[in-house]
Amino acid sequence: xxxxxxxxxxxxxxxxxxxxxxxxxxxxxxxxxxxxxxxxxxxxxxxxxxxxxxxxxxxxxxxxxxxxxxxxxxxxxxxxxxxxxxxxxxxxxxxx
Numbered sequence: 001x002x003x004x005x006x007x008x009x010x011x012x013x014x015x016x017x018x019x020x021x022x023x024x025x026x027x028x029x030x031x032x033x034x035x036x037x038x039x040x041x042x043x044x045x046x047x048x049x050x051x052x053x054x055x056x057x058x059x060x061x062x063x064x065x066x067x068x069x070x071x072x073x074x075x076x077x078x079x080x081x082x083x084x085x086x087x088x089x090x091x092x093x094x095x096x
Contacts, residue, residue, distance in 0.1 A: 068084075
């Protein structure tokens with residue numbers, strides 16, 4: 001009986017000490033270097049970072065034609081093929 005009691009006490013002691021060391025560490029949020037106040041200067045910097053940069057979205061540089069008839073006429077005049085792009089269920093890609 002003494003062995004079981006001693007084992008239980010040691011287990012509880014180990015659990016409490018490990019929980020104490022975990023709680024003493026800073027949380028992942030506290031470890032991040034996040035500014036507490038967003039100033040206009042910081043906002044301008046962040047805005048520049050998240051805006052698409054030239055060459056990142058090459059598909060946006062294509063002169064897309066939402067009207068098939070106009071696109072067909074232009075392709076025929078220039079001797080070029082048509083490229084059709086559609087989203088799920090045949091819906092236009094612009095509606096996605």
